[in-house]
Amino acid sequence: MSIRFSAALLALLVAAPAAADVRVVASLPALGSIAREVVGSNGSVTVLAPAEQDPHFADGKPSMILALNRADVLFFAGLGLEAGWLPSIVTASRNAGIQPGRQGSIEAASMIPLLETGVKADRSLGDVHPGGNPHFWFDPRRVRTVAVAFGEKLAALDAKNAAAYRANAARFAAELDDRIPKWKASMAPYEGRSLVPFHKSLVYLEDWLGLRELGTIEPLPGIAPSPSHLAGLILRIRETKPAPLVVAEPWHNRRTAETVAEKGGVKFVRLPGDVGSVPGKDSYVAHMDELLGRLRAGLEGK
């Protein structure tokens, strides 16, 4: 009787109106994919920036203010990655709970060990993020840490569903624990190989997979490449054996990247944008499968 009653109550809770569910707004699709795993059926996840746009330069549209206004949680990368578009719409959202420092304002970068910290805060070094490199989601180990920590944050915020958040995060962590060695094994033949990315956005991927970075097409973050920089880069590409792979995300200038690859005599691979930019690859795991598949094909010389 009591079990049946509890079950009925549980069913009622699960089917409770949307207003009772946690509403998470994620600044970027990768964070949205983590949040979806952790939130599960206990709420909704809205992603602000489009998967095919550079996360530095999304448009802070009024419709995003509306989404932020109704959010219980804002989940963002931090380290100034979204500085060009997020802070002003957070202020305009009039939502006390997600203002900086509040419990509903959750910064992913604060949960993980960072790379490239302690960079001198000087714009002669380009558009640097002095607090560290923010593009952490290319490393599934860090994503695992973020997912578990995000689960704890949600649990503290919404104690009613705490167990569910923790269980969802644990299940996602287990899935990653299963995948990470497989992904790593699939990339093992290429350990020590070099990449030439457009922007300094792959340092976490390189750190995880033991890849090297020969240089970036941008001479410094956010600085357009000059012919002399590219010429130097191409000469180094030609000298490097085994052949490096030139890679660029969809928002970077494809022609420049292809030219560098062509003149360097190496392959170019267009990386997917953020999670969901490739149709059907909507989960973090599917996205990483796609990303690593493209990298393998490029490194194989296919």
Added chain:
Amino acid sequence: MCAASLALSLVFSPFTAGAEEANATVEAQGATEPLPRNPTGGADAPAANDPDERRRLEEELARELATASPPPDAPIVPLAPGPKILPDISLIGTFAAAAFTEGPTLRFPAHEPVQNGPQLQEIELALQSNIDPFLRADIYFAISEGGLEVEEAYATTLSLPLNLQLRAGHFYAPFGRFNQTHFLEATPFVDMPLPNRRFFGGEQLRGTGAEGSVLLPLPFFLELRAAALTAGNEVSFGVPGDETENPTDLLGVARAMASFDLSDRLTLNAGASIANGPNATGGPLVTDANRTDVFGGDLYLRLRDRSSRAYTALQSEFLYRRATAPGGRVEQSGVYAWLVRRFDANWEAAVRGDFLPEGREVGHPELGGEIGTFLEPISQWRVGGAITWYATEFQRLRFQVNHDSGIRVEGVPAESGQEFFLQYQFVMGAHGAHPF
């Protein structure tokens, strides 16, 4: 201390209640309820997150501790020792070189280029920071050859209920789109559109006062703003702050703005604004009789390219001004439209057309005083184009050419002319937000 008194009032509320007024019994019941059910007060107890329970407690605490507004429900994350608490500081320097074929007589000193040759348009110094968990402040100083002025300095609330937001200080009136922007930093041109220049002046419509705004709970974005500001604009309005005596000496401004995402990449913003305030045509003491209304409608359509910094945007505003002066009134409208194409991270091109059709006088308005010149129903139009090269995110070079019809006043032939501008701008310090 605070936590201790809170705990005390919870534990002893049955006793203290007896010593209070008649309705205290009700309070006491509310206070005693949670104790038996939740004797240990453990964090995992179900009552800890019962929203009704929480609300009851909040109300009770507000009464007993006489706190007008509840403290934030979450502790503020303390900063790690080391970083100093400083506001975000940024500095934007804007310089221009100008050439006018007919002399710069069509322009008045402000932040537009006004003379042949090189000149400092503005150094903008911005300080922005949260004040505490409830307020943030934005301060902008404009330094030009005329000296230093406070361009804007206001505090904005962060946590009012009911989607409300208050702003107080010195700020651009919430009228239309252009008037609320720092145009040197945020528009694709070196100068201002004619209607805004004509109706609001080189310093745009701004003043000291307060604004309330609300985001309506609708499926689409609709925001309403209303502000009362000092009206010392001296172009359409005219009671400076230090001469304000009555509430009617202030400028009232209201605006509604809606936004629709027509697709993932295409957004339409539409707004309507109204401003009403005293003008100085009859002298400062008869402001109830001599008033100016300005009505405005604005549209902004923005199409973002896929996977690129590129976008195309169309912005247009219509303004209509009706100014009552002793003996009659003057009516005039104006419109501008611009189209901007950002090609990539480095290049942008824009064209703009400004049109002030001849206005009309109703009756025989006496357009006296300094403000009179600005109320005359002259006609003028201007077309221009600008091309901008963003060397990096932090500096740019802009070239602009205008053709100006000259000011047409009845009976006087207008002298048209060309204007050429070369503008250089750099940004130092904190990364500012890109306006949408």
